[in-house]
């Protein structure tokens with residue numbers, strides 16, 4: 152079996168653990184065999200052309216993060232993994248279970264209950280068609296069923312297998328009781344229509360009253376807290392790995408001290424932390440601390456979520472920043488791409504959310520350009536320690552983490 156791949160942009164090719172042969176020409180790559188496992192650098196536009204008619208549609212790789220275009224009437228999920236390197240930016244980073252794609256689709260605020268189920272499902276399907284292999288969701292986003300539907304549709308149409316996609320969900324604050332953690336994940340798995348998640352995160356360090364109401368309130372409208380210690384919750388999280396329900400486990404929105412407490416008791420250390428990070432709030436000290444402890448760090452709200460419902464008019468948006476406009480013009484890339492690339496070069500994973508096809512596509516095209524050291528510094532200069540996700544309703548909880556500096 153031979154394929155011809157041609158694409159625009161410079162590239163280099165690595166052959167993974169495979170018995171297959173390949174030949175590299177200037178702009179065309181010939182691959183022999185099924186399941187060729189390739190790492191490709193900077194392949195913004197990839198074209199796959201069968202050289203023999205019996206090209207198989209069952210030819211799959213464990214991890215596809217590049218856009219694989221279709222030609223003629225054939226649709227191919229070929230054995231290509233665009234996990235190459237561009238200036239030290241890998242398309243995946245190692246994690247327990249399987250490699251973690253450095254760009255994923257965020258899904259927050261595409262709530263199913265507000266009529267967004269189709270939007271979520273369509274965004275996931277489109278993203279997978281465009282080459283995304285990483286989706287981030289959470290129980291509290293009320294979109295696990297829609298995310299699961301989207302993934303299932305792409306499995307059913309042969310684009311991917313379950314193993315091809317990196318799926319993250321999160322334990323909500325009302326399920327911190329260690330006796331409830333496994334049940335909560337099992338419920339999420341039913342919605343997601345899968346036997347396991349690749350990454351399961353403790354969404355916040357504090358707990359709300361046990362139960363199915365995600366925001367239990369007293370007569371005055373205040374959230375009813377629970378005082379489950381996140382360290383005990385973590386011990387219950389560890390059991391999920393042994394049970395095969397989560398390939399990796401991690402945390403989100405924990406501060407340094409809280410991470411240290413988890414590390415003290417952990418037999419399985421958190422593999423990942425998901426935290427707010429964008430040009431106005433780099434969160435660099437926490438990122439550095441987490442990396443020192445062997446955790447991958449994922450930036451949420453990487454574009455400083457310009458459409459968050461609680462945004463006040465005086466708060467800045469990245470799309471108005473002159474420095475970003477200038478770099479964008481110089482690079483021939485959008486402001487969103489510049490900012491996402493900035494995070495990648497900081498060594499972060501990004502999970503930009505979009506339901507807009509053109510943006511979903513654009514947000515994955517980050518591997519074919521570099522930001523210079525000077526450009527990186529100019530973007531970092533926008534930092535104002537401006538946190539947008541404060542979760543103020545929990546500010547008086549003893550485990551609220553954002554009173555500390557980091």
Ligand SMILES: NC(=O)c1ccc[n+]([C@@H]2O[C@H](COP(=O)([O-])OP(=O)(O)OC[C@H]3O[C@@H](n4cnc5c(N)ncnc54)[C@H](OP(=O)(O)O)[C@@H]3O)[C@@H](O)[C@H]2O)c1
Nearest residue numbers: 257258259451452453454455456458487503504505506507
């Ligand atoms: N762990 C946590 O506590 C936590 C908290 C917040 C978020 N998250 C995760 O992180 C993900 C990302 O964060 P986020 O959704 O808050 O913010 P974000 O990704 O920074 O921003 C999303 C907003 O940016 C717009 N956008 C996306 N791509 C764009 C582009 N190329 N050009 C212009 N606008 C663009 C989207 O619009 P359209 O959709 O209309 O295109 C959407 O309004 C979430 O979806 C969620 O999965 C986790």
